[in-house]
Amino acid sequence: MAAASAPGKLILFGEHAVVFGEPALSTAIDLRTEVYVRPHETWLADGASLEEPKYRYVKAAVARTETAGPLWFEIRSMIPVGSGLGSSAAVTVATLASLHSLRESFDPRTIAREAFEVEHEVQGRASPLDTTTAAAGGGILVRREEADGLLWTIRRDTRTWSLHRCDLPSLTFVVGDTGISAPTGPLVAGVKERVDRDLDAAEAVARIGQITLEGLHALQRRDLADAGRLMDENHALLNKLGVGHPKLDRLLRAARPHSFGAKLTGAGGGGSIVALTDRPEDTRRAIEDAGGRAFTVRTESEGVRRIG
Numbered sequence: 001m002a003a004a005s006a007p008g009k010l011i012l013f014g015e016h017a018v019v020f021g022e023p024a025l026s027t028a029i030d031l032r033t034e035v036y037v038r039p040h041e042t043w044l045a046d047g048a049s050l051e052e053p054k055y056r057y058v059k060a061a062v063a064r065t066e067t068a069g070p071l072w073f074e075i076r077s078m079i080p081v082g083s084g085l086g087s088s089a090a091v092t093v094a095t096l097a098s099l100h101s102l103r104e105s106f107d108p109r110t111i112a113r114e115a116f117e118v119e120h121e122v123q124g125r126a127s128p129l130d131t132t133t134a135a136a137g138g139g140i141l142v143r144r145e146e147a148d149g150l151l152w153t154i155r156r157d158t159r160t161w162s163l164h165r166c167d168l169p170s171l172t173f174v175v176g177d178t179g180i181s182a183p184t185g186p187l188v189a190g191v192k193e194r195v196d197r198d199l200d201a202a203e204a205v206a207r208i209g210q211i212t213l214e215g216l217h218a219l220q221r222r223d224l225a226d227a228g229r230l231m232d233e234n235h236a237l238l239n240k241l242g243v244g245h246p247k248l249d250r251l252l253r254a255a256r257p258h259s260f261g262a263k264l265t266g267a268g269g270g271g272s273i274v275a276l277t278d279r280p281e282d283t284r285r286a287i288e289d290a291g292g293r294a295f296t297v298r299t300e301s302e303g304v305r306r307i308g
């Protein structure tokens with residue numbers, strides 16, 4: 001038998017702007033997905049067929065890996081699905097890692113590259129931020145050009161992403177889930193259409209890029225008040241790009257009196273908010289009172305790891 005786990009992620013700054021080549025910052029969080037694998041007479045995941053849609057990442061990961069015979073997978077995940085917390089990246093990375101472990105190999109860089117290809121194949125679009133964060137853990141800055149702390153560069157078609165390790169202090173966040181799921185593809189397309197015709201939207205994208213770097217520096221000097229202010233500003237700009245939702249704003253209004261700042265995280269249009277706070281209980285309760293599902297998460301330094 002072999003087993004591996006990988007963490008979920010939060011995008012702290014820069015979603016959507018990253019599609020236009022601006023930097024974005026994510027962190028791994030202390031919610032993990034574990035994948036156990038053992039030889040079996042037929043292909044199964046949790047006793048069900050790999051053909052079931054919820055196992056499409058597992059199936060695509062299997063297709064990229066040579067295996068001696070059929071396998072039984074067991075997946076245990078703490079990461080809510082469809083909340084923008086990187087559940088698909090974590091299951092992809094942990095599945096690939098368990099498959100590699102069966103063959104006595106384990107290289108996070110190779111796993112990160114393969115996981116990006118799997119996400120790209122299954123989702124039709126993807127940036128390598130989620131899969132790199134699940135593989136490497138900690139804080140990850142993605143940008144076009146290479147800089148200090150470079151982990152690896154990933155290329156696809158004409159695009160290049162340079163993924164960097166950046167040290168973040170230990171931080172506490174409350175995630176507020178609207179329960180509204182909105183597919184990422186149309187949101188990304190809507191932003192592109194807006195940026196092409198509206199100078200204000202193009203300026204918002206550029207400003208988000210600056211905010212990402214300012215936010216990273218604020219977090220690194222532990223100036224949580226400044227980081228929170230930048231999160232608020234980032235959220236207002238995401239609203240300008242058309243990826244907000246009234247329920248996101250309702251949860252934000254509830255969270256802000258108890259936190260340094262808050263913004264939507266991930267693709268938006270629904271999904272989740274993230275609030276940076278030193279009063280997680282008050283923040284959680286306020287979000288729940290406003291009709292959201294809320295839970296506390298912390299930064300996680302460990303990426304993919306073998307179990308056992």
Ligand code: PMV
Pocket residue numbers: 011014015016017018019084085086125126127129130184188265266267
């Ligand atoms: O849905 P998530 O958490 O994978 O976030 C999508 C982030 C976008 O910037 C909107 C798209 C992307 O691929 O970077």
